[in-house]
Amino acid sequence: MQDDGGDGRNRGRDETAEERADRRWGDLLQELRVAQTGVQILFGFLLTVVFQPRFADLSQTNQDIYTCTVLLGAATTGALIGPVSFHRLVTGQRLKPQTVVWASRLTVLGLILLLCTMASSLLLILRVVVDDTAAAWLVAGMVLWFILCWYVMPAWARAVHSAESDEPSTPSP
Template sequence: MPEDGRGRHETPNERADRRWTELLQEVRVAQTGAQILFGFLLSVVFTPRFATLDPFDRDLYVVTVVLGALATGALIAPVAYHRLLAGRRLKAELVDATSRVVTLGVVLLALTVGSALLLLLHLAVGLLPACLIVAAVMLWFAVWWLLLPWLLRHNGRRRHR
């Protein structure tokens, strides 16, 4: 059996199966959060306070809901991909494609959280403080969700040379 460079001895099919299982576990976590947030966002329009929002806040709400819908759709996409491709001997391609769409879904989820936070904080503390707080939160997401994994990947590649 070939080795994939990380000490695993698995066939390409075994590797694709393992990666698919890992991807599904990751999606379960992100998908649940996205669906809860999206459900909450949908209910906001039916509250009495919504009618009093100014145009900026209404537009921001629309952007937030659309981002939430896109994030939810991207994070549910692996189900559709699997249904359309199951049994066609395309597991490696399925894993690669769904990995990309899940990454997009996570980015859209971060943008949804940032947009929702901006909407809430704009109403609570004003636009400038809200923008500063949201910028800090988005930076926090970028560090933990992008920068640190990139650094681990980069350092791992250097060690395996």
């Protein structure tokens, strides 16, 4: 069975819906391993900050940013580990294609939360190192960089690929 992705176009793979779901699940797990490792390290460091002697010297604003950052880190961890729990709880129910869709959505949500966690972490750190205005501009620049790398470039690649695959193929001489 040719995989047409539901739109009638040949995607170049000869696999059943179940085989496609298995392949996509394996791909998603590899992506999650990378993201989860980074999030767990970041979250672990965040959890230790409050126990440092200098934490009490932070302004109330910085302590509020820290609290927000920890909550964002926890939410990110939950979203990126969510696909594993989802898969475990529906295993054997013949829901693999649907599980892949939901797990993918949780992963995208986790990446958005990771972007927020990174921005909040950077804001906290940079407010300690440079003045508040410079910190805000530096964080804004980094957020734009993450958005470019994580969302704009993949969206651009999809658009280019989609435009190329929509063009009628001409026989080569």
